[in-house]
Amino acid sequence: MRALGRGHDTSCDTLVVLGPHTRDGHTLFAKNSDRAPDECQPLFQAPAHTHRADASVRCQYVEIPQAPATYAVLGSRPWWLWGLEHGVNEHRVAIGNEALHTRDEVSATGLLGMDLVRLGLERGRTAADAKRVITTLLERHGQGGSASVNSDRRYHNSFIVADPDEAWVLETSGRHWVARRVRDRAAISNCATIADDWDEASAGIEDYARARGWWTAPASQRFDFRAAFENPEPRFRAEARLDASCRFLAGQGRPTIASMMRHLRDHYDGGTVHVPGRKDGDPRAWSVCMHPDPGVSATAASIVAALPRDPAVPPAVWCSQGTPCTSVFLPVAIDTPLPAPLTAGGGEPDTASSWWAMKALADAVMADPDRLTPPVQAQWIAWERELADTAAPATRLPEHVASMLQRQADLLASLRAAS
Numbered sequence: 341m342r343a344l345g346r347g348h349d350t351s352c353d354t355l356v357v358l359g360p361h362t363r364d365g366h367t368l369f370a371k372n373s374d375r376a377p378d379e380c381q382p383l384f385q386a387p388a389h390t391h392r393a394d395a396s397v398r399c400q401y402v403e404i405p406q407a408p409a410t411y412a413v414l415g416s417r418p419w420w421l422w423g424l425e426h427g428v429n430e431h432r433v434a435i436g437n438e439a440l441h442t443r444d445e446v447s448a449t450g451l452l453g454m455d456l457v458r459l460g461l462e463r464g465r466t467a468a469d470a471k472r473v474i475t476t477l478l479e480r481h482g483q484g485g486s487a488s489v490n491s492d493r494r495y496h497n498s499f500i501v502a503d504p505d506e507a508w509v510l511e512t513s514g515r516h517w518v519a520r521r522v523r524d525r526a527a528i529s530n531c532a533t534i535a536d537d538w539d540e541a542s543a544g545i546e547d548y549a550r551a552r553g554w555w556t557a558p559a560s561q562r563f564d565f566r567a568a569f570e571n572p573e574p575r576f577r578a579e580a581r582l583d584a585s586c587r588f589l590a591g592q593g594r595p596t597i598a599s600m601m602r603h604l605r606d607h608y609d610g611g612t613v614h615v616p617g618r619k620d621g622d623p624r625a626w627s628v629c630m631h632p633d634p635g636v637s638a639t640a641a642s643i644v645a646a647l648p649r650d651p652a653v654p655p656a657v658w659c660s661q662g663t664p665c666t667s668v669f670l671p672v673a674i675d676t677p678l679p680a681p682l683t684a685g686g687g688e689p690d691t692a693s694s695w696w697a698m699k700a701l702a703d704a705v706m707a708d709p710d711r712l713t714p715p716v717q718a719q720w721i722a723w724e725r726e727l728a729d730t731a732a733p734a735t736r737l738p739e740h741v742a743s744m745l746q747r748q749a750d751l752l753a754s755l756r757a758a759s
Contacts, residue, residue: 351637352425353581353628354436354500355589355600356507357525359649363594366646366656369502370600371436372664373425374630375418377638379489380685380695381425383659383678384417386410386462388430399423399455401485404477410462414657414674416641419686420489423454425641429461430674432647432655433470434502439487439495439530441571442513443554446494450484451477453497460501467503471510471519474499479515479542489687498528504649509533511565516542518565527585530578532566541565577635580623584608597656600644601724605629605665605717612665613713614706629665631706639663641695657734658724662698665713666705668720668744671727673734679741694741697748704755712755719747 351374359367375381388411395406400422415427426436437453451459456474464470486492498511500522507522511534518538520526526533546563549555555568588603589595605612608627616633618625630639642664646656658669661682672678685693689700705712727733727740 351530351577351581351626351630351635352436352438353527353529353585353604354426354438355525355527355585355603356500356502356522357589357592357595358507358522359504359647361524361594363596364646366648367502367504367507368595368597368600369428369434369436369500369507369643369645369647370604371426371500371643372604372628372630372639373416373436373641374637375425375640376488376490376636377632378699379640380419380687380690380693380699381416381641381661382419382685382693382695383661383672383682384413384415384424384427385674385678385683386413388412399459400452401449402451402481404451404481407463411465412674413458413461414672415458415461416643416659418454418489418640421452421454422458423452423456424458424461425454426643427457427461428643428645428647428655428657428674429464431465432504433461433464433467434645434647435460435470436500436643438498438528440498440511440513440532441530441573442496442532442569443552443571444496444514444569446496447482447484447514450482452485452487453483453495453499454487456497457499460499464501467501467506467508470501471508474501474510475517475519475542478512478517482515483512498532500526500528502647504647513569516545516548516569518542518545525589527582527589529582529585531582532570533582535566536562536564538563538565577626580608580626581628583623584628597644597646597658597728598724601658601664601669603628604639604642604644604660607665612717614665614709616706616709629663631663642667642669644669654734661695663702666702666716667698669724670737670740670744671733672737676734676737679738681741681745694745697745701748701752701755704752704759707755707759712758716751716755719751723747
């Protein structure tokens, strides 16, 4: 199956800045996960576990041998999937994936990108380890299967894999891949970013591309993954969002958790308010914070994680449910149980689910985003600042979730009264 057509956008944006280049000295990782607008994406925790030597694990479409031991993981999981869109493990490894459309057909079965995110987190003690886990598994089992619950949408994947000391951009096509070490900061979206500047590559990738006529340069020329593999169909949406992230990284100097949150709320032209009615040919229509206008995707979950080198300092993991421009980032912890509302939710609206609560608030704001977004953002951002100043905020998560849901209800009531 070739890349999805222009009516079937699948989109995400992921960024990383290494510790020496951030204000607090911690590596910063951030991602917006864009999915179908009504696809609930609860938070998910899995504890560390040891497994029998003959154990296997059922991923979304294939069963593979289990690792002898798996690490504790915190992540964001579309309700019907086994895998994760993004997450962090107990060893401070963070991973997020992107849909990547290449010339290769996508198999009907195989590992999904979300499977590979979870497997990399469960089995990778460092970013380099997690990268090896992902590349070994996709070489062995391939990529494939639909990533949509209601339609047949298939794609290859790119990843950012980070830990406190290093990060990698990994771009794949079928069972082949290239990887580039991040020098200081990097961003990816739904287009290839690795050309001939790769540091590692799968065995035989150049011969594979030559055999299919995708790479015809002289043997003396270094292999260019993007030129050979990327689907030649229009990449307008992804390149507009990637450009916004690259401009943000270039202009930030030393970013902070708060500035990364601000960028995940970005609506392309520097603002954080969605502008409905923009046409498909306008690059501003395809912003980092996605809404189903004019496309079919919306940001369903977001993460900003600070990964400190000092093992005595816990990672700071902030998660948002729904579109971040109308939602709040809450501090969560890998080793602290998640309150039930954060993990609840399925394919239908659910009053027990915080994701569906945030969806209801976002829907109300979208009735008049220019007027209604600013007061909602003012409350959430002020509260985020309070939470950032709270000692050990993740240990008070049940209290914070209760407060979030009450604030959501009050905001929703005020918006409805004002409309």
